[in-house]
Amino acid sequence: MKEFSIVLAGVGGQGTLLAAEIIGAAAVIEGLNVRVSEIHGMAQRGGAVVSNVRIGEGALASTVLEGQADVLLGFEPLETVRNLRSASEKTLVIMNTQRIPPTELASKGTAYPTVEEVLAKIHVFTSRVIVVEAAELARKAGSRLTQNSVLLGALAAAEGFPVRTKSLVEALWELVPKKHVEVNVRAFELGCDSVRKG
Amino acid sequence: MPDPKVLLLDASGKRVLLLGNEAIARGILEAGVSVVTTYPGTPASEIGDSISEIASQVGLYMEYSVNEMVAVEVAAGAANCGVRALTAMKHVGLNVAADLVMTLAYTGVRGGYVIVTADDPECYSSQNEQDNRFYALLANLPCLEPSDAQEAKEMTVHAVEISEKLELPVFLRTTTRVSHTRGPVAYGELRKPNLKGDFVRDLKRLVMVPANSRPKHEVLLKQAAKAREISEESPFNKVVRQGAEIGIISSSSAYNCAIEAASLLGLDEGVLKLGMTHPLPEKMIADFLNMHDRVVVVEELEPYLEMQIKAIAKDYAPNAAIFGKMKGQYFPREGELTTRLVATGLSEITNKKLPVDFRMIEEKYGRVVKGLPSRPPILCAGCPHRASYYVIKKVGGERAVYPDDIGCYALGIAPPLGVGDIMICMGASIGVGQGISRVTGRDTVATIGDSTFFHAGIPGLVNAVYNRSKIVVIVLDNLATAMTGHQPHPGTGMTGMHSQTERILIEKVAEGCGVKYVRVVNPFRTKEATRVLKEALQQPGPAVLVFRARCTLMDAREKRRGGAESTPSRISEKCTNCMACIKLLGCPAIMVEEGKVRIDENSCSACGLCVSVCPFGAIEGSCAE
Numbered sequence: 001m002k003e004f005s006i007v008l009a010g011v012g013g014q015g016t017l018l019a020a021e022i023i024g025a026a027a028v029i030e031g032l033n034v035r036v037s038e039i040h041g042m043a044q045r046g047g048a049v050v051s052n053v054r055i056g057e058g059a060l061a062s063t064v065l066e067g068q069a070d071v072l073l074g075f076e077p078l079e080t081v082r083n084l085r086s087a088s089e090k091t092l093v094i095m096n097t098q099r100i101p102p103t104e105l106a107s108k109g110t111a112y113p114t115v116e117e118v119l120a121k122i123h124v125f126t127s128r129v130i131v132v133e134a135a136e137l138a139r140k141a142g143s144r145l146t147q148n149s150v151l152l153g154a155l156a157a158a159e160g161f162p163v164r165t166k167s168l169v170e171a172l173w174e175l176v177p178k179k180h181v182e183v184n185v186r187a188f189e190l191g192c193d194s195v196r197k198g
Numbered sequence: 199m200p201d202p203k204v205l206l207l208d209a210s211g212k213r214v215l216l217l218g219n220e221a222i223a224r225g226i227l228e229a230g231v232s233v234v235t236t237y238p239g240t241p242a243s244e245i246g247d248s249i250s251e252i253a254s255q256v257g258l259y260m261e262y263s264v265n266e267m268v269a270v271e272v273a274a275g276a277a278n279c280g281v282r283a284l285t286a287m288k289h290v291g292l293n294v295a296a297d298l299v300m301t302l303a304y305t306g307v308r309g310g311y312v313i314v315t316a317d318d319p320e321c322y323s324s325q326n327e328q329d330n331r332f333y334a335l336l337a338n339l340p341c342l343e344p345s346d347a348q349e350a351k352e353m354t355v356h357a358v359e360i361s362e363k364l365e366l367p368v369f370l371r372t373t374t375r376v377s378h379t380r381g382p383v384a385y386g387e388l389r390k391p392n393l394k395g396d397f398v399r400d401l402k403r404l405v406m407v408p409a410n411s412r413p414k415h416e417v418l419l420k421q422a423a424k425a426r427e428i429s430e431e432s433p434f435n436k437v438v439r440q441g442a443e444i445g446i447i448s449s450s451s452a453y454n455c456a457i458e459a460a461s462l463l464g465l466d467e468g469v470l471k472l473g474m475t476h477p478l479p480e481k482m483i484a485d486f487l488n489m490h491d492r493v494v495v496v497e498e499l500e501p502y503l504e505m506q507i508k509a510i511a512k513d514y515a516p517n518a519a520i521f522g523k524m525k526g527q528y529f530p531r532e533g534e535l536t537t538r539l540v541a542t543g544l545s546e547i548t549n550k551k552l553p554v555d556f557r558m559i560e561e562k563y564g565r566v567v568k569g570l571p572s573r574p575p576i577l578c579a580g581c582p583h584r585a586s587y588y589v590i591k592k593v594g595g596e597r598a599v600y601p602d603d604i605g606c607y608a609l610g611i612a613p614p615l616g617v618g619d620i621m622i623c624m625g626a627s628i629g630v631g632q633g634i635s636r637v638t639g640r641d642t643v644a645t646i647g648d649s650t651f652f653h654a655g656i657p658g659l660v661n662a663v664y665n666r667s668k669i670v671v672i673v674l675d676n677l678a679t680a681m682t683g684h685q686p687h688p689g690t691g692m693t694g695m696h697s698q699t700e701r702i703l704i705e706k707v708a709e710g711c712g713v714k715y716v717r718v719v720n721p722f723r724t725k726e727a728t729r730v731l732k733e734a735l736q737q738p739g740p741a742v743l744v745f746r747a748r749c750t751l752m753d754a755r756e757k758r759r760g761g762a763e764s765t766p767s768r769i770s771e772k773c774t775n776c777m778a779c780i781k782l783l784g785c786p787a788i789m790v791e792e793g794k795v796r797i798d799e800n801s802c803s804a805c806g807l808c809v810s811v812c813p814f815g816a817i818e819g820s821c822a823e
Binding site for chain 2: 078
C-alpha cells in the first residue's frame with residue numbers, strides 16, 4: 001500500500017490533536033504503521049494548529065511533503081487555505097464552514113473572507129472539495145464541542161481512506177473521556193452520513 | 199491524550215500508539231529507572247508529566263525540580279548511590295545544568311543515569327535552536343539519537359545499560375519531531391524500580407579537588423574510548439540499505455526525511471543509520487566511506503556528524519567525496535530539515551530531477567495566501583497576563599523599558615499590549631533590566647513568571663538588592679508552570695508525586711532577599727494594581743510586585759468540574775463602538791461583526807477586564823475592581 005497522508009488544520013482548542021490521535025490509534029488497531037505529528041506549546045494558545053497523519057509501511061517522516069496530501073481536513077476555512085501547500089489536484093479537501101475570526105480582523109477592521117472567496121482559493125489547487133457544516137451537525141448530535149468527531153466521520157467516509165470505520169469508532173471509545181463518548185460517536189456518524197449522502 | 203495507565207500495561211509484545219515522549223516514559227518503566235527529575239519545557243514536558251501521573255503506583259520517585267541544574271543534582275546524587283535515574287529537559291535546560299554535567303562526567307555514576315535533552319529545530323517553542331549533540335562532544339559523554347517513538351523507548355533502556363556499564367551519564371537526544379510524533383511502540387518487559395540506594399564514601403572518585411580531578415579526567419578519556427567500542431558494536435549503528443549509487447549517513451528525524459527523499463528521487467542508495475552519535479563508530483564509518491564513491495551526510499542543524507566524518511575520512515578514506523552542509527551548499531544549518539529540503543539537496547548532488555514541482559506549488563501558494571489574516575498564538579481570553587500588561591502599559595507607557603522572560607506572558611509583546619522589549623532566557627529579565635536601568639536611568643519594569651522566578655529569578659533579585667539597582671520586578675503569578683501544561687512549582691503547594699507540600703510564597707522570598715517594597719495584587723483589580731505600580735516606580739531601590747491570579751485555563755477546568763457556569767460579559771446598548779476594548783486589550787473573545795463590537799459568549803471567560811476598561815460603562819458583567 002502506498003502511504004496515505006492527511007493534514008489536519010485548525011485553531012487551538014478545536015480538537016485537531018485529538019482527532020489526529022484517534023486516526024493514529026485506529027491505524028494501530030489495524031496493525032498498520034503510522035506517524036502522527038503535532039506541535040505543542042505556543043500553538044495551543046489560540047494559534048493555528050496543524051497535525052500530520054501518515055499511514056503505511058513507508059511512512060517514516062513526520063510531515064506531509066508539499067503537494068502530497070491525500071486529504072486536507074480543514075477544521076476552519078482560513079486554516080484550510082493556510083495549509084494548501086500540502087495539496088495538489090489529487091487532494092481531497094474536506095472543510096468545515098465554521099469560522100473562527102482571528103483577532104487581527106477586529107483590530108484592522110477587515111472582513112472575514114466569504115465562502116466563495118475561500119473556495120476559489122482552494123480551487124487553485126484542487127476541485128475535489130467537500131464542505132461540511134460541522135457546527136450544525138455537532139449541535140444535532142448534542143454538543144457543539146463535537147465538531148472534530150463530525151469531521152472525523154467525514155474523513156472516514158472519504159474515498160480511499162485506508163482505516164475501517166469500525167476501528168475509528170473503537171479508537172474514539174479508547175480516547176474520548178467516557179462521559180462524552182456517546183455524543184461524539186453520534187457526531188461521527190452524522191459526519192459519515194453527510195459525506196455518503198452528499 | 200491516552201490514559202497514562204496505558205504506559206503501565208504488563209503486556210510484552212503489545213503495540214500501542216505513543217508520543218515519542220510517552221515512549222521514553224515507557225522506556226523508564228522497562229529500564230527500572232527509579233528516580234525521575236525534570237523541569238518542564240517544550241518539547242520535553244510529556245516525559246515528566248506521564249511519569250508524574252503513574253509514579254506512586256509504580257513505586258518510583260518523581261519530582262518537578264526547581265530548575266534543570268537542581269534536577270540533575272538530585273538525580274546524580276541518587277545515581278551515585280547506585281539507583282537508576284533519569285532527568286528530562288528541553289535543550290536550553292542543559293545550558294542551566296551544564297556546570298554540573300561537565301564535572302559529573304568526571305565523578306561518573308554508579309546507577310545508570312540518562313539525561314534526556316529535547317532539541318527544538320525551527321524554534322517551535324524556544325528561544326534558540328542550539329544543537330545539543332555538541333554537549334556530548336564537549337563533555338566526552340555517550341549520546342543516543344532515536345528517530346522515532348519505538349527507538350525512543352528502546353534507546354532509553356539501552357542508555358541506562360550503557361551508563362551503568364561505563365559508569366558515565368548518557369545523553370538521549372531527541373528533537374521536536376521525535377518527541378512530538380506518535381508511532382506504534384512494541385512493549386517489552388517491565389522492570390521493578392529499586393529506590394533503595396547506598397552511599398559509599400570515596401573521596402578520590404567523588405570530591406573534585408584538583409588532585410582528584412586530574413586523574414579522573416584520564417579515567418573519563420579511557421571510558422570514552424570504551425564507549426567508542428560500544429558504538430562500533432551498537433545495534434543502533436547499522437547499514438540499513440545496501441544500494442550502490444550513493445551513500446547516505448544520517449541520524450534522528452533527518453534519517454526519516456533522507457529515506458523518503460531518496461525514494462522520491464528513485465535513488466539506489468546505501469544508508470548508514472547512526473543511533474549512537476557519540477562517540478561515533480569510526481571503523482564502521484570508514485568502511486562505509488570506502489564502499490561508496492560519494493557519501494551524503496544528512497543531518498539537522500549543525501554539521502556535527504559531517505565534521506567528524508570528514509576527520510575520519512582524512513585518516514581512513516582520503517578519496518571519499520563527502521557532501522553536506524559545512525560550506526552551506528546542499529542543506530541548511532538553520533531550521534527544521536524536511537523531506538523537501540533533503541530531496542532538493544540530494545537532487546543537486548545526484549543531478550536527478552525532482553518529481554515534484556515545488557516552485558510551482560510555492561507560486562500558487564503565494565497567490566492564495568496573499569493578504570490572508572495571520573493567526574499567531576495569543577494570550578487566551580480571560581488570561582490574567584492581559585490585565586497585568588494593560589496596567590503596566592498604562593503606567594509605564596513608552597517611557598519605561600520592559601525586560602521580559604520565558605513563558606506564556608512573552609505573548610504580551612504582540613499589539614495592542616506591546617509589553618516586552620528584551621527577552622533572552624529563563625530569569626534574564628531581572629539581571630538584564632538592572633544593566634539597562636543602570637546606564638539609561640529609565641524606569642525599568644521586568645516581568646517574570648512565577649515558575650521562572652523560582653527557576654532562575656532569585657539570584658538576579660539578590661543582586662538587585664545587594665547592588666542597589668533601581669528596578670521594578672513584577673512576578674506574573676498564575677499559580678502554575680502554565681505554558682508547558684500547568685505543572686506545579688514551589689509556589690503551588692503541590693509536588694510531582696501529587697502530594698501536598700510547603701507552599702513557598704514569592705513575596706516572602708522577595709522580603710527575605712531584602713527587598714523593601716513588596717506588594718501582592720490581583721491584576722484584575724486594575725485600579726489597585728495601577729496604584730502600587732506607580733508607588734513601586736517611586737522607590738529608590740528594587741521593588742517587587744506579585745500580580746497574582748490563577749491561569750484562566752485552570753480556572754475554567756475547575757469550574758467545569760464543579761459544574762459552575764460563568765455568565766459571559768455582554769455589550770449593552772450604551773456601546774458607542776469606540777473600540778477602546780479592542781484597541782486596549784486585544785482579547786480573542788471580543789470581535790467586530792458588521793461594524794459592531796460583539797463578545798463571543800463561547801470564548802468569553804467572564805474575567806471582567808473589558809468591563810473595567812470600557813470608558814462608557816457599556817459592558818455588563820462582573821469585574822474584580
